[in-house]
Amino acid sequence: MSIAPDHDTRVRPAATREEDYLWTLNFGPQHPATHTTLRLVLKLEGERVVDAMPEMGYLHSGFEKIGEHLTFNQYVTVTDRMNYISPMANNVAWHHAVETLLGIDLTPRCKVIRTIVAELARISDHLLCNGAVGLDTGAFTFFLYGFYQREVIYDIFETLCGARFTNSYTRVGGVSHDFTPLVIEKIRTFLRTFPKTLNDMERLLTRNRIFVDRTKGVGVLTKEEAINGGATGPVARASGVTRDLRKDEPYLAYADYDFQVCCAAAGDCYARYLVRMQEMRESLKILNQAIENIPAGEVNVGVDQRVGRPSKEQVYSTIEGTISHFELSMSNRTFEVPYEESYAAIEAPNGELGFYVVGDGDDTAYRARCRPPSVLHFSLFPQLIRGHTLSDVVAVLGSLNIIAAELDR
């Protein structure tokens, strides 16, 4: 952070203009409270923020351009790196969009498994986001409680697919690894132990006087502003928008589960914190219903549909498996992709995460547009921070959960 006086105003006689009291503060791109590489140029009057100019692009890596050169299955590794706080949700979103374009209907088992990993990703995302808000407002213990539980979820993912962080778990028409009894046992253990930690976390922070004072009434987003500004997910729901794609356009197995959409009316940082806390409880409800009712049967779509890679047993012991594996490995013999385009989105932890995929006959997208929730949330930042103090910047920034990798792609 560097402090630079506003040189332009120096030549004028002192105190004749209001701007004479203004100074500019460069916040980021490398700053502990931005958590990622994003930059804010703040115009301050004393400690009060008069205006903020967000800057982005420091982490731009051309993900959408790369999406036009990698196959549908390869590109999942890039989606891991978008919102790296919850890569599983990105994997699910990407292949949900591809399967919508191709018209693939998943097996019941795969739908439930994807729902489970997406909800685990939501819990781990909310733990980090709320933890970071706590950390930035001075509650370090809360953050550590959350981070420990994230480790437990990482362990589940490691047991499931070998990767802790960049899971690349989904495939067209299925997933890379089926659930094993050990994975189910680990998820059950997590579901048993996590509510106690969540209660402890709530007791630590929800009624903590310092935290409430730092977040209540700070960064208020009204319902109209939220809708007009394109906010989705917990940010919109904390402002009273009752939109949740899990209910509005039930995808995967969400239509089968009993859960509620968590909303608040206040629209401030505290409401966003509360919505995320409550959503973790709803995710637990979904997980409890899902983990005890995983349908039996194949996890990937059948070999006869020629979209999902067959298992190694099938490849080595059946002729259909061998042929299917061979065909799917040949660049000119893979799935039949229509000359069409479609959009499909999921309710990612951060908001609506969608992909607009254009197909042009081969198994590489002609265009793979990612609709990242963070971009629209970051564009709301100036109006949320105006009039608040410099110390509120971190609370507002944290409660919007802006992930620069998803922002810049």
Add this chain to the structure above:
Amino acid sequence: MTPPSPTADIVPALMARFPGLETSAYRGQTRVVVGEPVSLEVLSFLAAAGFDLLVDVTCVDYLEYRGATRRYGLVYLLASTATADRLIVRVFVDDPHPAVRSVVGVWRSADWLEREVWDMFGIDFVGHPDLRRLMMPEQFTAHPLRKDYPLQGRGERHNFPVLTREDG
């Protein structure tokens, strides 16, 4: 406020108001192709009719696409927060000066989304209050998501001006 009509009703109403629009559907998603001169009127009409959420503005460069006659196809993804309906509006524009009227006045969310399309495709949004590049540096001259821009760039990563502490 009366509840907005679902997509099934909005499309006939739109066709009556703006004759000559093409519609199509794929996987249950309704798409309306709008001519560039009336795009702002159509989008404002849809916003007033209940599509209060502009989910995304993006673009596809059809330079190498089979059978495509027009080069840039803008995509407006609309949704209604009250009825959870969706509608896709397409606007096609061409070189040498691809331009379309900005919808920032209708949805504030269009601000950065249009800046991104300008940055990546070079589509001019007429009436946008602050049409700057969103991701690429200001000195950057190309529009990288165009199909005639190579995947590995044109050497920008190697010939980047380095600003030293003395220069700065």
